[in-house]
Amino acid sequence: MTIAVNPSQTGEPVFYVADEHPHPEGYSTSLGFWIYLMSDCLIFAMLFAAFGVLGANYAAGPAPKDLFDLDLVAVNTSMLLLSSITYGFAMLTMQQNKIAQTQMWLLITGLFGAAFIGIELTEFAHMIHEGATPQRSAFLSAFFTLVGTHGLHVSCGLIWLVTLMVQVWRFGLIEANRRRLMCLSMFWHFLDVVWIGVFTFVYLLGVLR
């Protein structure tokens, strides 16, 4: 880059980059959002580490084998996976400027996401009803923290999704809304990636142990 030298009144040379070209609004958003997701990834890594260390400390309480219903977890996993592909369809229809179809796919994604949260809350309520509360053992503390944090992320994603549906309904598929939908797309698919770790390490390996 060219450096321009501009002698100021004091005689000291002042250096600045002369040819910083203008960027369109939001051009760095996707990279910035990606870096946020990576920091989120570190949060989950720490929670996975805590679960890995404490996951076998049952304190003579219930073990994963007594608590987890793999059929329910499989249904839950498919809800999240289906919501991922329907969000993909929303992105594809957004690229073709079809507002009504984009909204429809976003709505379907939201319903799958809500089903996921509903099933998870039912599972939690069932466990707590059986006395498997977060206070019961180190395993259960780590379990509720990890899976609860993921569920909280999905819930925030749902709020974001509804907000964006209102935005698209009011302002259409303007550039800013496309950018927002792209960020939510990354967020949503990222949560699905975290869920792969959860169902493998928490549920499947837990039942296997």
Add this chain to the structure above:
Amino acid sequence: MSTDTHAAGAHDHHHGEGHAHSTFSGYMLGFVLSVALTAIPFWLVMSGALPSKQITALVIMAFAVVQIVVHMIYFLHMSPKSENGWSMMALIFTIVMVVIALSGSLWVMNHLNSNMMPIHEMTGMK
């Protein structure tokens, strides 16, 4: 000056590229692969098809790693070229941190566990 215009041109080209990744076939391929990579581990654990638990554990962990890569490529559209390679740099840095944190925690705490005196032996001592 000529290098500047070239840089700006490359920049614009990159912008166009950033949004054009998603295709119907890409999403469908990713989805079909994910369904298979999810269903097989569940089936392995629920049916107990493999003789040993350790082999099953290793196989389902391998499936998880492959599925994460599939999601990264087909759903998150990761490629070494996106954002001029900066998103890949951030990803590699994160993976290094995650590996250090996970393996370090498990290793250290496992050693701590095996070096601690078990409770039932301690209660037997007077």
